[in-house]
Amino acid sequence: MSPYLQLIAAEFRRQSTYRLALAAGIFTNGVFGLIRAGVLLAAVEGAGGEAGGYDARSALLYVLWGQAILGMIPMWGWNEIADRVRTGEIAVDLARPMDLQTYWWFRDIGRAAMQFLGRGLPILVLGSIVLQVAPPTDPLVYLAGVIGMVLGLAINYLCRYAMNLISFWTLETQGYQILYMVGVSLLSGFYVPVHLFPDWLLAIAQASPFPALYQYPIDLISGRVTGAEVFNVLGIQLVWLAILLVLTRVLTHFGARRLVIQGG
């Protein structure tokens, strides 16, 4: 087995040992899903049955898929590389025969696969029953949706990786992380769908990579976006993926030169 597949499999197994954590995630995402469902339905109802292109059914689909992919596409709370810079363990990572960014990327894929199967699927099944919402029937929706989720996952990883790289320049990264958390939570469409934003806020969101890692995958898989528009959305995701790839390669290159190894 190639080392890449081994990394994916190892991380998949590691994640699957935390059964109670998975159950806790399903429970908490479920409760928040029920709260969010009420919050969004009230907005649709208050706007006269349709808000930002959402009716009651599509609003529930947004909540359902949004909660289901949250484990797979976590937006904050990953400081593993920054922590390893602080302890000096990063020296071991950089001495590996595999590039730092690639190494963590494959681990992230393994993590995401487990999170989707162990956490996302149960939420989808339970949520569909509780909220009584009919899923889209067109198989093409799911094809586009899966591609969108894979791209979203990659974009999300690159953003989080870039945030961790800040630790190559300064050890005090907590403040940057908080600011990132605020930005990504709002602009990704996690708190409220970006389609409900007033124009000026929508413009800011669209100028960031954040909708491409959460809102767009949900738009695709819930069947909100169809036809030729699908290629448009996937194209935007690809552009952000390319930009972030270049950016993180440059940051990794220069960061490794700046890095000071702590400890001994």
Add this chain to the structure above:
Amino acid sequence: MVEDRVLSVWPTIIAARIRSQWAYRVSFLLNAVGSFFTGLLEFAEIFVLLSASPVYGGMTLPEVTLVFALASLGFGFADLVFGQMDSLPSFIRQGQLESFLTKPLPLVPQMITSSFQLRRLARVIFGAVALVVAVQFVDVVWEPWSVLVMVGSVVFGFAIYSSLFVLAGGCQFWLINGTEFTNAFVYGGKYVGQLPGSVMLAPIRVFFTFVVPTTVTAYLPVLLVLQRPGQEVLPSWLAWFTPVFAIWSWLLATLVWRAGVRKYTGAGG
């Protein structure tokens, strides 16, 4: 005499914690700004929802802002004092809890002063700003009783949200590796508390009123001072019983916390 000496320890401990944070000034300020922005973020959600639906759950933007502000103040104070309870799982895992248990001081105060996060004050400040702005635009009856209801909502909100941190802490003794469970009622409760209870689905409305009582921390008192009747499950007169809800949630939290500490057998260390 011993009592006196023990009591005088706390100001010293808290002062030391605050000084140690001030030593890393840039980090402290960035964190404080971050906490402030978290408040702004939560308000942004309300702003977006209300720009899509100008009447939301029977309330206008200033009225929802008032709910948000009062709940933010209650939660903000609770987070400032009891927020450190969130670190209990890592205290247990690192065996640090034993070192607390060996000291001749009560456990909860030791926990909450172990890292008194002054930056959380920024969250309170944001709530206060929102309150000042909201009351300019809201049609509140300004009588002694209505002022009392609003002040009371912050005081009892502080009590109720604090009890949730303690309740979550108590649950952690059973939940090692499952810490996220408690987020459902601590942060879920805060989320529900900051919004009009009228928008919630029925099971959520019932749970976050009669089990984890966070709709009484702001929404019901605001209905009362706006002289609105409320709706199913949430009539506004329930707001008069806010102290009873606070007693109930502390009772629940204390029972679970005590049982948890008794169950605790150490994690090595």
